[in-house]
Amino acid sequence: MAVREEAFLRDKADHLDFSSLKQDVEVLRKDIAKLSNSLLSQAKTGAESVVSNVQAKSNQAVHQAEEKIGERPFVSLLVSFILGLVLAKMLDHKSN
Secondary structure, three states: HHHHHHHHHHHHHHHHHHHHHHHHHHHHHHHHHHHEEEEHHHHHHHHHHOOOOOOOHHHHHHHHHHHHHHHOHHHHHHHHHHHHHHHHHHHHHHHH
């Protein structure tokens, strides 16, 4: 084979390798994009689930507090008043 033919075949092989590498990189880019979208979707679903659970538990706690206050409104008012006095004294003591 002549030197030119060998160089031509080598260039052709290099070009095929480069084209193959280019296609592989494109496939990899698409796979990474799909994976990113999938992870984002899973994160959103998980976050929505956590928010829903927190809302349900906070609603339940508020409902329970309302029931306890409704059972003994005078005692609840007295306890709130006493706690307010204690907090006021603590804050007044810190400022002096």
